[in-house]
Amino acid sequence: MTTVFQRYTGDEISDHSIQMTQRVLETSTHQFPIDVLALRFEQYLADPSSVHEKYPWAARFVLGFPVSSWQRGLAWNAGQKARFITAVWSGAGLGSYLTNDWCGSAGGHMAMDENSDILIDGQQRLYSLEQYFLDQLAIPDAQGMPRVWSEIGNSERKRFLSTIFAHSSVSSDDEKALRKTYDLYTQGLAPRAHDQRAAQ
Template sequence: MSKLFLRYVDDEISDQTIQMPQRVLATSTHQYPIDVLALRFEQYLADPSSVHDKYPWAARFVMGIPVTSWQRELVWNVGQKARFITAAWSGTDLGSYLTNEWCDYAGRAAAENSEILLDGQQRLHSLEEYFLDRLAVPDIQGQPRVWSELGNVERKRFLSTIFAHSSVSSDDERALRRTYDLCASGVTPRTHDQRAAR
């Protein structure tokens, strides 16, 4: 016998002391095309030294966005990167990437945590590799293609793909680290027996 699902209970007699996890930081999300990231990356490549001067504490940059030293290293393999780019070409939901907005507070800690990438490093790095011709993905005939081989019609189609940008705004490094830890996820390819289309 299946249990009846109710969104709310009629006669609330449940334990009022039970509390589930809560949001660490308030998040806002905007639907932007990949072109927004590509423009930022293009500007970064035109003058990387000014960006490095603005964020001297950054461990590295991904698509021109600073990454802190307390984030994991780049770990996706070529197959995972190619699957992400193929998903973007296919119009699949790409999820979102998360940044911390600029925190205009006094103090070094605030500056070091401003405008950092909190989640999406592997996906953004895949885009960077693709835009720099370091990653090829198959076209509809199965031929590996790099970005520089594409004409503007195909480039516009790719750049118009939505990749949501979520953001928080905090100068609390502990809260930012907790948010980062909660976001830990990755692309795991399905095994052959788990695939819907075989």
Template sequence: MSTTFQRYGDDETTDSLIHMPQRVLASSTYQFPIDVLADRLVQYLGDPSSFHDKFPWTERFVMGIPVPTWARPIVWNVGQMARFISAIWSGAHLGSYLTNEWYESVGAGRVLAENSEVLLDGQQRLHSLEEYFLDRLAVPDIQGQPRVWSELGNVERKRFLSTIFPHSSVSSDDEMALRRTYDLCALGVAPHTHDQRAAR
């Protein structure tokens, strides 16, 4: 085994038939503050029926974003959710969440085709945010006292909402490609079990 690193090979005598895996779908990433997600939640809570009318094929929304029918359910416990919110307060790297920005209208109405604008990765983290914003989750302050969102003053709220939480997106109407992308994202720190995979 080599103990040196070569950026490129010194010669091209390697096997040209070797090809490594490639992206299923090209993605773009944007540096948005959490406030963008909070705004979407406010819109959803203000008129949930319009979201259900627009995305009638989904049973679940997280932060106002539709969740595909083939995504796994919420699995993080209270401790995991609280640790994620605490990580935001502490300035930890949050990774990114991934959506499908493709959408297509169905008929003349405002209904969008299945898999339009769906959340592909980050459901557990976004659900944690939603629980926190709705006072269903408390996290400790610097003295260790559990605090819910409504207890905080505007200075602290603005600091939290201004935290960058990168938003990555793909754009595809190919459900199998979306499912494979979902499964690839699920190979991270909390891999999905076989029955939670979307493309089996």
């Protein structure tokens, strides 16, 4: 049996009225090492109160990023977190995390407008990194012994931190568009129940 595949079809048989799902906001993606995230987290831990003052509306912070109240909560279990960290060590593909680069100042005060600089997608993966960096997650070494971050020497830390984790970003103050973007990013990887979607 021969299967026919054509990258493009002839105009005479295509239906121009059909349109498939497309992105809501223009997205850019850059390849950065995990060290960029670790540095941000280090800076956050040095003065968390000032970060909380800057984003008073944040439901929580993950690796120093504010997370909006309309996103689902932390859901991964210990096994899922450990598998992600093991994937970093083994050089597996990590996908990408998505942030909103837009920042609006709330009337000249130190506080930023809601949805400024938020983490939109990747919360579970970034929280896994946070717990690992804080020794709250032990990962088996090459001999199968559980190890926390503080036990690992600098050469191995450098290898981990140099792993590329793609950073995608949008830039918008439109919460409706941000919610739709959140739903689109999450629906294909880990389907959300209706009550977990941001755009209701």
